[in-house]
Structure formats: structure tokens, C-alpha cells
Amino acid sequence: MTRRKDKELLELAMDMGGEEAVEVIKALEKKKEVTDEELAEITEIRVNTVRKVLYMLYDQGLAEFKRIRDKETGWYYYYWHLEIKRLPEIIRAKKMAELKKLKEMLEEETSEIYYWCGTEGHPKLTFDEAMEYEFQCPICGGMLMQYDNTAVVEELKTRIEKLEIELGLKPKPRKSSRKSKSKGKAAN
Ligand SMILES: [Zn+2]
Numbered sequence: 301m302t303r304r305k306d307k308e309l310l311e312l313a314m315d316m317g318g319e320e321a322v323e324v325i326k327a328l329e330k331k332k333e334v335t336d337e338e339l340a341e342i343t344e345i346r347v348n349t350v351r352k353v354l355y356m357l358y359d360q361g362l363a364e365f366k367r368i369r370d371k372e373t374g375w376y377y378y379y380w381h382l383e384i385k386r387l388p389e390i391i392r393a394k395k396m397a398e399l400k401k402l403k404e405m406l407e408e409e410t411s412e413i414y415y416w417c418g419t420e421g422h423p424k425l426t427f428d429e430a431m432e433y434e435f436q437c438p439i440c441g442g443m444l445m446q447y448d449n450t451a452v453v454e455e456l457k458t459r460i461e462k463l464e465i466e467l468g469l470k471p472k473p474r475k476s477s478r479k480s481k482s483k484g485k486a487a488n
Contacts, residue, residue, distance in 0.1 A: 312362075
């Protein structure tokens, strides 16, 4: 596995199952074929949690197992290994979903002007809503002012562009002919 793929896999694991999923994957990478109980020992994570992570990986097509019967005890053991063939596909799907979400957020930020008291966590109201409250915050009673979302919009646009480039939906900007950032545009 390339370092890049490994990094992507671990990031994906972090998103899906947090620190524990990352530890399980690292152990799987080292051991190649390993039982859930061995994984629990190596990672010092409870075997139930290890199993949960393994099923989640299996569900995503990122892990597979072989069932092997122990001749002496007659018990079955499951030997797990990583399967990263589908990794690029999964990461692409995840990025596409993220892109869609960012575009919706951008749409929401740019389609309306919002009014806000300025306190983090207090609601941002549309003009009509703000009217209803006579331009007073429904929580603290502070005066509602037009919410300047220029920074938020810029941030969203940057993230969208970055994703679109990563996904190959947009060509990489060449450094020499890079457009001057939209500073010229009116900021309201
Ligand atoms: Zn408020």
C-alpha cells in the first residue's frame, strides 16, 4: 500500500470509527491474517469493540475474513485481513457526499441575508423571522444585525474548489496563470 493510500485509509477509519478503528486497521496492516481476539490483545481494545470495527470495515468492503476450523477443538476461527481494492471508490463517494453538503451550505448562506445578535450559538434569522421578533434576538434580546457571512462564504467556496480539483471535476489551477483571488468583487 502506498503511503498516500495508507493515510487515506486511516483518515477514513478515523471518520468511521474513531481512534479505535484506526488502531484496529494499523494492527491488521501489520499482521495480515489475524483473529478478532488477537486483534483485541494487540490493540488492548475490548473484543466486542474490535468486532464492531471489523464488521463496519467488512460492510464497507474494506476487510474480509476466512473461516477456519480448528481440527482439535472443532471450533471455528475467523481470520481477518484488510481489503483495500475498493478504497478509492469509497473515498470518492465520501468526497462527493461532502461536496454536495458544502454546496447546500453555500446555497443556504448565499440565498438569504441573515440577522444575528452576534452571540455564538444564538439563531441566525431570515429577514421575515427577524421582523417577527422586531429585530431582537429571541434568546438574549440583543439587537439583530445583518450577519456578515463573507468569510463563511469564502471558506465554503475554497473548500468546494479544493474538493472539485481533488475529484477531477475541475482542472488544477496553474500557478503562473492563477486568477487573482476575488478581492475585486464587492463584498456585500
Ligand atoms: Zn442573542
